[in-house]
Amino acid sequence: MEALDKIDRLILRSLQADGRATYDQISEQVSLSPSAVLRRVKRLEDTGVIARYVALVKPEAVGLGLTAYLNVRLEKHTESHKRNPMDVFRASVQTWPEVVECASLTGEMDYLLRVVVQDMGAYSRFIMDTLLKHPSVEDCKTSFVLDHVKATTALPV
Numbered sequence: 001m002e003a004l005d006k007i008d009r010l011i012l013r014s015l016q017a018d019g020r021a022t023y024d025q026i027s028e029q030v031s032l033s034p035s036a037v038l039r040r041v042k043r044l045e046d047t048g049v050i051a052r053y054v055a056l057v058k059p060e061a062v063g064l065g066l067t068a069y070l071n072v073r074l075e076k077h078t079e080s081h082k083r084n085p086m087d088v089f090r091a092s093v094q095t096w097p098e099v100v101e102c103a104s105l106t107g108e109m110d111y112l113l114r115v116v117v118q119d120m121g122a123y124s125r126f127i128m129d130t131l132l133k134h135p136s137v138e139d140c141k142t143s144f145v146l147d148h149v150k151a152t153t154a155l156p157v
Contacts, residue, residue, distance in 0.1 A: 004049070007032060009157045011040055012049070016154040019053045056153065064116045066123055067145040071109035074136045085136035086110070092134055098126045109141070 004012070010030045014021055023034040023041070030037065044050045059067065074085045086104075089111070093102045101114035117123045131137055 004157070008040060008044065008049075011037060012044070012157045013154070015041070015050070016157075059116050063118055066117050066119055067148075068115045068117075068123060069143045069145070070113040070115060070131070071105075071141045072111040072113060072131070072137060073108070073139040074110045075138045089134065089136040092136075096126075096130060098122075098130075 007030050011026055014026045014029050018025075023037045026041075027034045027037045032040075041050070059065065072089075074089055076085070090102075093099050093111075093113070098115045098117050099113050100116050101112075103112045104110065105112055115123065115126065117126060127140070127142075131140060
């Protein structure tokens with residue numbers, strides 16, 4: 001991947017602000033022709049700089065009013081698995097719709113999950129019926145979101 005130039009970064013900022021911006025609109029912002037913008041966007045897509053386009057949905061608008069961050073520690077050695085406990089956990093996380101983000105961590109805990117659910121009842125069901133029943137999970141600690149101070153998907157390009 002060749003280095004991004006100033007124009008590429010301006011295009012990325014524009015698309016991060018409005019993924020539905022037209023090439024005409026972006027061209028006005030970056031002082032290029034729409035066809036030149038199209039070629040650059042296509043290159044950014046083809047090289048994987050732009051991974052995908054999505055609609056960002058407000059959780060509260062679809063009845064998902066509770067967000068929690070869970071620190072999860074896994075069993076390091078377990079006889080019941082033929083596979084590595086981390087591999088088993090990673091595969092399971094992919095199937096849990098409540099988990100909207102999962103990151104592997106350094107330090108005391110192994111993973112950080114961002115869980116979005118309807119309410120405390122739904123959270124309790126997820127913890128008791130799914131997470132704590134998983135054979136790889138040893139422990140988890142939860143922090144509930146009281147207020148969203150900043151939420152952005154835009155990277156500082």
